[in-house]
Amino acid sequence: METDNKESIIDYQYKALKDGKSIRLLYLHTSSSYHQLPIEVSLCEFPIDACPSFGALSYAWSIDDDPAPSDRELLCDGASIKITKNCEAALKRLRRPKQDQILWVDAVCINQADLEERSLQVRLMRQIYTQASWVALWVGDASTAVDEESGLPLSDLGMDFIHDFAVEIAERTNSGQALNEGPLYQEFIKDRRAFQYSESEVFAPRVRGVWDVFHRNWWKRLWVIQEVALATDPTLLCGLKAETFHNLKIVIKALIRSEQPVDVMEFNSLFIAHTFHQFHVRHMIETGTMGKISPPGIKALDILNATRNTQASDPRDKIYGILGFFGPPATDTENIFPDPDYTKPAAELYADVSRAIILNTKNLDVLSSCYGFFKSTVPDLPSWVASWNDTPVQYFDGKIFNAAGSSTVVYEDCGDKLLMRIKGRHVDSVKLAGQIPDSIGYSNEACIELWRYWWKFASTLDSYPTGETVTDVFKDTLCWGSHLDYSRQQLGENKESFNAWLEILTGTDDTDIAAKRIFNDGEPFKYAHRATSVTWGRNMSITNKGYLAMVPIITKADDKIVIFQGSKLPFIVRTEDGTSKLGGPCYVRGMMDGEFATEEDAGAMDELEWFTLK
Structure with a gap:
């Protein structure tokens, strides 16, 4: 029992360690x-x-x-x-x-x-x-919520369910039986439709218990990713229950396998979203995909992106918390990071890392998630610096595009760590930006109203510079030219779902009815689901040359569209008093595949200009 000794106890005085080893x-x-x-x-x-x-x-x-x-x-x-x-x-x-x-x-x-x-x-x-010798993954005490029938904490039921589910998956896999026909698998997914409109209370007690375990704060923490990934045989502890991480991996792998109906796959992905970082990075290590990658800087960016949605109380730890995946800089060429230094401001650290990635990879992939018009949680962060402490407004893979062709970064040191001086080509400017309400909740109804406005906005174009129809370009633009799995979408794909979506959108139904019809998991939902993710934090605009563009939400008329050497995407840039601010990447049908690329020869290079990004 707890002692009642109220006498003051002196604070422990740490003795300095002998050395750094x-x-x-x-x-x-x-x-x-x-x-x-x-x-x-x-x-x-x-x-x-x-x-x-x-x-x-x-x-x-x-x-x-x-x-x-x-x-x-x-x-x-x-x-x-x-x-x-x-x-x-x-x-x-x-x-x-x-x-x-x-x-x-x-x-x-x-x-x-x-x-x-x-x-x-x-x-x-x-x-x-x-x-x-062993690593204990402590997610917390048993839940205070209990199952009314058994009187047991829900988390206890959840830990038991995880174990039994792993056994079922292994047995059915070994015997060649379909996983989706297993009784525990069916129990897990049976309430998925009700969950779309309710909280986790709709689940049966054991599945509620799994939800409880998978939504503990431990899963969100940055540092635990390397702790899990580097451990030989970690064990998850919740209250008095324990489960091997190997069994959790069996369950997670089965839930997100691709051979499932789309609605089941998306429900499962949402259910386990908090846990994904730990399994993803550990899988990268176990399969060797985190081995030597050339050139240096690519591995660093891959891991930073894979851990981006995790949390750290100190933003500098979003860098220092992944150093365990690298050897000493003297022996590991992949380690492009500065030495840990907790006296260095986070903005300067992030700038050092972004610059190192750019100079080592000779491309601007790291800029794909930079939205300088948005306020960062990192004070004084330059617009060209990736904020790994913020969730990116990015639902696409920039690598599937090739706006600047085969070019590489043209960089010049300007003597200021917080500035980036690179060359690019000003290819167009924003003529009109769509109106945005003062407040957008991105509810289904809000998306319907926004899409209806954007459709009318885009329909003012009589033709499109590429010769494609404005309707086809609109369909492509609202999806950022890619599928939900981030693969490249061809212009003729998704026509059936788009046409069903557009018929309702342009019909006479009021907003509420249109939302119910579009978001009911039918054919229109397939297109709407993809369009919704790209809609967040963005606006549609028309350029001076008559292109349709998906741009960062607070883009203004006269903002430039620039293709930098070494970039996969066009960018919105706002220039004032000789320096420029990077607004973020944009999608412009007809500019994504090198149509405006500048080859690196003497004549073509004259078309480029220096941009000093702050």
Whole structure:
């Protein structure tokens, strides 16, 4: 039971580590009672290459999206180390009655108040998690919500369901039976349609339990991705339940396999969306797709994009939290990152990384997710710098386009780390931008109203510069020329679903009825579903040369359309007082495949101009 000792306990004083190759390990002392507090520990320093057998803890500092106060404490050799409630819960779960546990726990083993030490310890994360004998993935205590029939926490039911589901999948796979006919698979997907219009309470208790486990804050945390990916055999812990990560992988792989109806695939993908980063990156390692990639910079960008939707309390950790996937810069040419330095502002760090990727790859793929007209969570971030701390407004793969042809970046150092000076060709300008309401919730009804306006807007064009019909170009533009799986869409594809969609859109139904008819999973829904994702954060515009363009939402008349050397996409650029701001990529049918590319010969290069991006 918890002690009532109110005497003040002095704070633990960390001793400086001997060098950059040492770590501290936590000795978690025994207790005869699971609930006994405070937890007693000791810390010992070891060279990273001469550690005793130890386990590592992977956990989220907070159990929700709010910063967790460090209002709990460990008793370390008679002194106090402040920790969060979730860290305390994890250590209680791992504590044993008869034998000390030797662990590595970041919040305790690193002196978090010492920025220099934090910078040095980050470089050792790769070794720590690969050397750990076991890794516990703590997602939190059992849920407080219980199943009325059994009286058990929903998360307990969910953990049991995951185990049983993995067994069913393995058995049916080995015997050649269809996975989608398995009873647990059917139980998992049976409420998918009701879920579209309701919350997770529509699920049966066991599936609600899986939802509970898969939506813990741990899954959103950036640092856990490398902790999972580098671990030899990690185990997921939730309350008193445990499940191997291998079994979770079996379940996730089965749920997102391509041989499923589209509506089932999309429901499953939405259900497991929070977990995808951990499985995706670990799969990249296991299959060798994260091995040597040439040229340097491509692997860095791939991992940064794969981990982009995760969370870190410090935006610099969106960079430092993936360094475990790289060796030292001196021996790993793929490591194009600067050394960890927690004194460097996040904007400068992001600029250093974006520039390094551009100079190493000699292309501008990293700019595909830059939307300089939007406010970033990173203060003072330049418009040309990717904000890995923000969710990108991107539902396409820029690599499937080739706006600048075979050209490579033409770069000039301007002596300012926060400026990027590159060459490009001003090919067109925005003439008219569609009206945007003051507030858009992107509900089904809001999308209907926006699309109706855009259709009338586009219909003012009598013809199109490429000779294609305005209707075909509109269909293509509203989908950013690509499918939901980000593959390239041919102009004649999706005509049946588009025509069904357009018939309702241009009909006499009011907004509510039109929305119900279009978003009812029928033929019009196939087109609407793709168009919806591209609609978010964008507007439609008409250019001076008569092209239709999908542009960042606050694009204005007279903004330039520029194709930079080495870019796969055209970009919106706004120039004032000699410097330019990158608004973001745009889609312009007739400019996406090198039609306005400038070849790198002396005559053609005269068509280019320097842009100093701020």
